[in-house]
Each structure stands twice: as structure tokens, then as C-alpha cells.
Amino acid sequence: MKILVPVKRVIDYNVKPRVKADGTGVDLANVKMSMNPFDEIAVEEALRIKEAGKAEEVVAVSVGPAKAQETLRTALAMGADRAILIETDETVEPLAVAKLLAKVAAEENPGLILLGKQAIDDDSNQTGQMLAALLGWGQATFANTVAVEGDSVTVAREIDGGLQTVKLNTPAIVTTDLRLNEPRYASLPNIMKAKKKPLDTKTPGDYGVDIAPRLTTLKVTEPPVRSAGIKVADVDALVGKLKEMGVGA
Amino acid sequence: MKTLVWVEHDNAVMKDATLAVVTAAGKLGEVHALVAGSGCGAVAEQVAKVAGVATVHVADDASLEHGLAENVAPLVAKLMESHDAFLAPATTTGKNIAPRVAALLDVMQISDILSVEGPKTFTRPIYAGNAIATVESSDAKLVITVRGTAFDKAATEGGSAAIENVGGAADAGLSSFVSAEIAKSERPELTSAKVIVSGGRALGSGEKFEEVITPLADKLGAGIGASRAAVDAGYVPNDYQVGQTGKIVAPEVYVAVGISGAIQHLAGMKDSKTIIAINKDEDAPIFQVADIGLVADLFTAVPELTGKL
Ligand SMILES: Cc1cc2nc3c(=O)[nH]c(=O)nc-3n(C[C@H](O)[C@H](O)[C@H](O)COP(=O)(O)OP(=O)(O)OC[C@H]3O[C@@H](n4cnc5c(N)ncnc54)[C@H](O)[C@@H]3O)c2cc1C
Ligand SMILES: Nc1ncnc2c1ncn2[C@@H]1O[C@H](COP(=O)(O)O)[C@@H](O)[C@H]1O
Numbered sequence: 001m002k003i004l005v006p007v008k009r010v011i012d013y014n015v016k017p018r019v020k021a022d023g024t025g026v027d028l029a030n031v032k033m034s035m036n037p038f039d040e041i042a043v044e045e046a047l048r049i050k051e052a053g054k055a056e057e058v059v060a061v062s063v064g065p066a067k068a069q070e071t072l073r074t075a076l077a078m079g080a081d082r083a084i085l086i087e088t089d090e091t092v093e094p095l096a097v098a099k100l101l102a103k104v105a106a107e108e109n110p111g112l113i114l115l116g117k118q119a120i121d122d123d124s125n126q127t128g129q130m131l132a133a134l135l136g137w138g139q140a141t142f143a144n145t146v147a148v149e150g151d152s153v154t155v156a157r158e159i160d161g162g163l164q165t166v167k168l169n170t171p172a173i174v175t176t177d178l179r180l181n182e183p184r185y186a187s188l189p190n191i192m193k194a195k196k197k198p199l200d201t202k203t204p205g206d207y208g209v210d211i212a213p214r215l216t217t218l219k220v221t222e223p224p225v226r227s228a229g230i231k232v233a234d235v236d237a238l239v240g241k242l243k244e245m246g247v248g249a
Numbered sequence: 250m251k252t253l254v255w256v257e258h259d260n261a262v263m264k265d266a267t268l269a270v271v272t273a274a275g276k277l278g279e280v281h282a283l284v285a286g287s288g289c290g291a292v293a294e295q296v297a298k299v300a301g302v303a304t305v306h307v308a309d310d311a312s313l314e315h316g317l318a319e320n321v322a323p324l325v326a327k328l329m330e331s332h333d334a335f336l337a338p339a340t341t342t343g344k345n346i347a348p349r350v351a352a353l354l355d356v357m358q359i360s361d362i363l364s365v366e367g368p369k370t371f372t373r374p375i376y377a378g379n380a381i382a383t384v385e386s387s388d389a390k391l392v393i394t395v396r397g398t399a400f401d402k403a404a405t406e407g408g409s410a411a412i413e414n415v416g417g418a419a420d421a422g423l424s425s426f427v428s429a430e431i432a433k434s435e436r437p438e439l440t441s442a443k444v445i446v447s448g449g450r451a452l453g454s455g456e457k458f459e460e461v462i463t464p465l466a467d468k469l470g471a472g473i474g475a476s477r478a479a480v481d482a483g484y485v486p487n488d489y490q491v492g493q494t495g496k497i498v499a500p501e502v503y504v505a506v507g508i509s510g511a512i513q514h515l516a517g518m519k520d521s522k523t524i525i526a527i528n529k530d531e532d533a534p535i536f537q538v539a540d541i542g543l544v545a546d547l548f549t550a551v552p553e554l555t556g557k558l
Contacts, residue, residue, distance in 0.1 A: 011376070013513070016379065016512060017376040017377075017379040017380060019379075019380045025380075026375070026376055026379075026380050093357050094348070094357070094358070095351070095352065095355075095356070095357045095358075098352060117494075118494065120376070120377060120493070121375065121376055122375055123360065123361065123374065123375055123376070123377065123493070124358070124360050125344050125348070125360060126348035126351070126358050126360060127348075128348075129318065129344075129345065129346075129347075129348035129349045129352070130348045130349070130351060130352035130358075131352075132318075132319075132349060133322060133348075133349040133350075133351075133352035133353050134352050136423075137423065138319050138421075138423035138424040139318055139319065139345075139349065139424075140424075141318075141341075141344070141345045142341060142345075144487070154427060157341075158341070158487050158488070159341040159342070159429075159488070160340050160341045160342070160488055160496070161429075161431040161432060161488055162429065162430045162431045162432045162486060162487075162488055163429065163430045163487075164315070164426070164428075164429045164430075165426075165427040165428045165429070166315075166317065166424050166425065166426055166427060167424065167425050167427050168423060168424045169422075169423055169424070172423075172424075177487075177494070178477065178481070178494060179480075179481060179487060213357070214356070214357035214386060214387050214388050215357055215359065215384045215385065215386055215387070216384065216385045216387065217382050217383070217384050218370065218383040218384065218385055219382075219383045220375070220380050220381070220382050220383075221380070221381050221383075222380065222381070223374070223378055223379065223380070223381050223519075226519055226524075226537075226538045228536060228537050228538065228539065228542075229524075229539055229540035229541055229542065230540070230541060230542070231531075231536070231541075231542040231543070231544060232541060232542070232543050234543075234545075235543070235545070235550055235553045235554050235557060236557070237543075238525070238541065238543050238554060239554065239557045239558060241541050242525075242558065245502070245523065247444060247469060247501075247502050248468055248469045248558040
């Protein structure tokens with residue numbers, strides 16, 4: 001079985017995003033970029049499945065600018081076997097990403113596609129579910145544990161009230177939640193080795209997919225800011241404040 | 250415009266999350282609701298009474314019992330032939346189903362809307378709520394998930410919608426339900442609680458969390474939340490997590506105990522009316538958003554507070 005892992009290059013999760021003064025978006029100039037944290041978890045899970053002898057090959061795919069090569073090299077350094085960059089400087093919405101990934105899936109015939117549940121820039125939480133619909137495959141979103149057995153995969157999903165376990169026929173789509181695993185760090189020798197692993201570059205045109213956005217962003221603004229309030233000296237003062245508010249009285 | 254609202258339920262009771270979606274849908278046009286489940290007739294009766302709902306479509310079939318997206322999405326897509334917008338709550342159920350529907354309709358979904366600005370224009374948070382985007386759709390139909398805390402809840406009484414059965418549900422044969430572990434709790438649900446007490450990594454263990462946080466929450470009649478660090482460390486189950494990737498809450502009062510205030514945590518609670526923070530580090534970022542801060546060791550301050558309330 002082959003596993004496909006779509007990885008997105010996004011603002012590093014430690015950076016506080018700043019809205020551009022002209023209201024057109026978030027300022028990404030000179031900002032540290034990294035692999036979407038949920039995608040690191042997806043890469044890690046794919047590698048663990050391979051290391052358990054249940055998959056032969058892990059292929060990382062990214063849709064984005066030339067710099068997304070760095071993200072793919074990170075996936076290769078973690079242990080992915082090869083990578084595909086679908087290069088474009090345009091904004092590509094989840095629906096179009098899913099259409100491109102569906103074409104890649106048709107060429108590569110993976111048994112499993114592991115995606116992050118959410119990209120931390122657009123916070124859409126859509127691509128995996130859309131891809132599953134386009135391919136007509138089963139989907140297990142927000143995975144907490146993943147077990148591959150023969151022609152099926154059993155996934156415990158993090159849902160609002162607790163956990164739900166579902167079983168899917170493969171090929172299938174799984175999206176990762178934070179507690180699925182702890183992603184490994186790439187070692188220096190592996191970073192060097194990753195430089196020699198194959199990385200193919202394509203364009204959306206190669207797949208015949210129209211990536212024109214369906215949504216127009218009219219403006220981007222700062223959320224209402226909360227200003228810091230007061231500090232109280234001790235528990236008695238806090239009790240007083242709570243009583244004033246009618247809480248716990 | 251004719252809207253179709255996804256009713257969240259457990260086959261017996263309609264979940265509160267549905268009510269904010271009814272309000273959002275009402276801003277777009279006529280509100281029709283879909284109850285998809287198995288043996289879910291009682292839910293349909295409850296939805297029919299919700300103010301503002303015109304019709305309740307009920308799809309009652311064994312294949313719909315567990316809300317598997319593979320079985321639900323084709324049904325919704327079919328109903329969308331006669332509706333203009335599909336709206337679901339931004340819960341784990343809504344987030345699982347809506348994008349699958351959107352792709353079947355070849356529509357780009359608008360996730361987690363905060364407001365309706367026009368027939369095709371909405372605001373939504375991006376970058377963990379550090380920016381708000383106003384977006385306009387060019388698609389013929391709309392598929393939307395709704396942030397529950399951003400809209401008032403529709404009244405659960407006053408409506409008298411017609412109930413209509415819809416057929417056509419089938420098992421897609423792609424997936425099956427194995428089991429569920431649903432935490433049972435007497436406490437108010439986080440997303441509708443008026444008061445929430447949340448604990449962070451500083452609690453140190455599940456026992457301490459229980460010993461320190463629970464009595465305060467009991468005193469305040471509060472729901473209990475947690476930071477990701479507290480969940481990851483196993484102090485509490487995952488559905489306690491508040492934040493960018495957990496639950497989005499906006500209670501009247503949010504008490505953060507031993508939580509530093511990482512942006513991913515703030516993303517889930519900064520719309521609370523009053524934020525109270527107890528932290529021993531006076532420079533903790535949580536104090537930048539707190540209305541009332543107490544710099545103190547939680548292990549002495551919280552029991553004292555609980556005792557004095
Ligand atoms: C992609 C991604 C998504 C994430 N999503 C979420 C999310 O949804 N929700 C979330 O919460 N986090 C999320 N995180 C994690 C987030 O970045 C922080 O790591 C986490 O919120 C920290 O939890 P904490 O505040 O409990 O722990 P810490 O940051 O370790 O803070 C503990 C605090 O307790 C205080 N303290 C220690 N001892 C005491 C004492 N005795 N008395 C009083 N105070 C004390 C300390 O001063 C400190 O401020 C996410 C991270 C990533 C990468
Ligand atoms: N441009 C992209 N390139 C590769 N993978 C992507 C891209 N956009 C989204 N994905 C994948 O889809 C997941 C969910 O993203 P989203 O639907 O945008 O929140 C991410 O975690 C990635 O695994």
C-alpha cells in the first residue's frame with residue numbers, strides 16, 4: 001500500500017499573525033513559515049504505518065509557491081520517500097486543492113490519504129472531507145488513533161462528546177487530530193539525505209484543474225481587541241468582584 | 250432564499266447548537282430543517298416547535314443512525330436541488346458533513362461564519378481568530394458552517410412547522426460505526442454554559458484537577474474546560490479542550506486557572522463576557538485579556554476562593 005500525505009506551508013504556529021494596514025490580508029513578509037502542525041502529525045502517522053510493515057511508500061504532496069519545496073523537504077527529512085509539488089503563486093482554496101489531490105490520487109493509487117484536519121492559516125477544515133467526496137471514498141476525520149488491518153482502517157475520532165470509532169474500507173481518507181501522535185524531529189543526516197530524494201514539480205495546468213477561487217475576500221480586519229482589566233490583590237477582593245457580578249453569590 | 254438547516258441531535262434530543270444555526274439561516278431566508286437519523290421522530294417534534302422553522306424534513310433510516318458522512322452527504326446533496334443554502338453548526342458533526350456536501354455540489358464552503366453581511370457575504374475568523382475576513386461567494390448555492398457563539402439562539406417554543414418525511418437514504422457501503430465513548434456528565438455543556446472554569450498544565454495531575462477545579466465549578470454551577478496541555482497530559486478527556494482546535498466558548502464568565510494564554514487557547518475563549526485569570530506568573534499573557542486577574546498560587550487561591558463563595 002502507498003500512503004499519500006498532503007502538506008501545506010503555513011505561518012509558523014508560534015508567530016502572532018498581524019493584519020496588514022490596508023486590510024487586504026495578513027502580513028507574511030519575513031514571517032517564519034513551517035509545515036502545518038496537523039500535517040506533521042499526518043506525516044508521522046504515515047511513517048509509523050510504513051515502519052509497522054503495512055505500507056511500502058509514503059508520498060508527500062503540496063500545492064503552493066516554489067518555497068513549499070522546503071515543506072516537502074521537511075517531510076522527506078522526516079522519512080517520506082518522495083514528493084510532488086504542484087506549483088502556483090495563486091491562492092488555492094480547499095475545493096481546488098481537493099480537486100488537484102483527486103487527480104494525484106488517480107495517478108498514484110494510494111490505499112490511504114492522510115491529511116491534517118485543519119490548516120492553521122485559513123482554518124477551513126474542509127480539504128480531506130472534500131477529497132473523500134470527490135473520490136467516493138470513506139472518511140474518518142479528527143483521528144485520535146488509526147489501525148490499518150488488511151483492506152480496512154479503524155479510526156477513533158475525537159468528537160464533541162468524546163470518541164467515536166468507525167471502520168472504513170480502503171482506499172480511505174483520514175484527517176489527523178493533535179493527539180494522534182508526537183511527530184519526530186528530522187535528524188541532521190536525514191536532512192542531508194532528504195536533499196537527494198525525488199521531488200517532482202507540476203502545475204495545476206498539468207492536471208487540467210481550474211483553480212479560480214469561488215470566494216472573494218473583500219477585506220481582512222483585526223478582531224475587536226480586549227484590553228487588560230484590573231488585577232485584584234487577594235482572594236477576598238476576587239470574591240467581592242464575583243459577588244458584584246452576581247456570580248456564585 | 251430557501252435554506253436547509255442541519256439539526257444536531259442524538260436521535261432523542263435536539264442539541265442546542267442547532268438553535269444558533271436557525272438564527273443564522275433566518276438572516277438569509279426561509280428556514281427548512283433536516284433531521285437525519287434513526288428513530289428520530291421525537292427530535293422532529295422538537296424542531297417543529299422552534300421559532301422560525303417553516304418545514305422539518307425527516308429522513309429516518311438505519312443507515313443514518315450514527316451520522317456517517319458517507320451516508321448523510323448524498324441525502325443532503327439531493328435535498329439541495331430544491332434549497333439554496335445548507336447551514337450546519339461548526340461542531341465536529343457539522344465540520345465532518347458539510348464539506349462532503351459542498352464537494353458533491355461543487356461549492357466552496359464558508360467555514361465558521363460570525364455574521365451574515367449580505368445574501369452571499371459573511372465574516373469568518375482566520376489565523377486562529379487573529380484576523381476576521383469578509384468573504385463573498387460566487388457559487389450558485391451556499392454551504393456554510395456557523396459558529397454557535399456568534400448568533401443568538403432561536404426560541405425553542407412558538408413555531409409550528411410542518412413535518413415531512415424524505416426517502417432515499419441508503420448505506421453507501423464505505424464505512425461502518427464500531428463504537429462510541431460518550432462522556433456522561435451532569436454539568437452544563439461547554440458550548441452553552443454560562444460559567445466555565447478551565448484548568449491548565451499547572452494542575453499537574455488528573456487527581457489535582459479534580460480536587461481543585463471541580464469544587465469551584467460546583468460552587469459556580471459551571472462547565473469545566475481545559476487547555477490542550479491539560480488534555481494532552483491526560484488530566485481530563487479531549488472534549489474538555491477549549492481553543493482553536495477544541496471548543497469555541499463564550500460564556501458570561503470564564504475562569505482560567507493555571508493557563509498561560511497561548512494564542513491557540515485565546516482563540517477559543519476570548520469572546521467570553523468576563524474573563525478571570527488565576528496565575529502565579531504576573532507576566533502570563535492570559536492577563537492581557539483578563540478583566541480580573543489574581544496573581545497567586547492556584548493550589549492555595551482556588552480552595553480559598555471556593556471556600557469563601
Ligand atoms: C496547531 C496547534 C493547535 C493548538 N490548539 C490548542 C487549543 O485548541 N487549545 C489550547 O488550549 N491549546 C492549543 N494548543 C497549545 C498551545 O499552544 C499551548 O501549548 C497550550 O494552550 C498551553 O497550555 P497551558 O496554558 O495549560 O500550559 P502552559 O503554557 O505550560 O501554562 C501553564 C501556566 O500555569 C501557570 N502556573 C504554573 N504553576 C502554577 C501555580 N501553582 N499556580 C498558578 N499558576 C501556575 C504558569 O505560570 C503558566 O502560565 C495548540 C497548539 C498547536 C501547535
Ligand atoms: N495547499 C495545500 N497543499 C497541500 N495540502 C493541503 C493544502 N491545503 C490544505 N491541505 C491539506 O488539507 C488539510 C486541511 O486543510 P484546510 O481544509 O485548508 O483546513 C491540511 O492539513 C493539509 O493536509
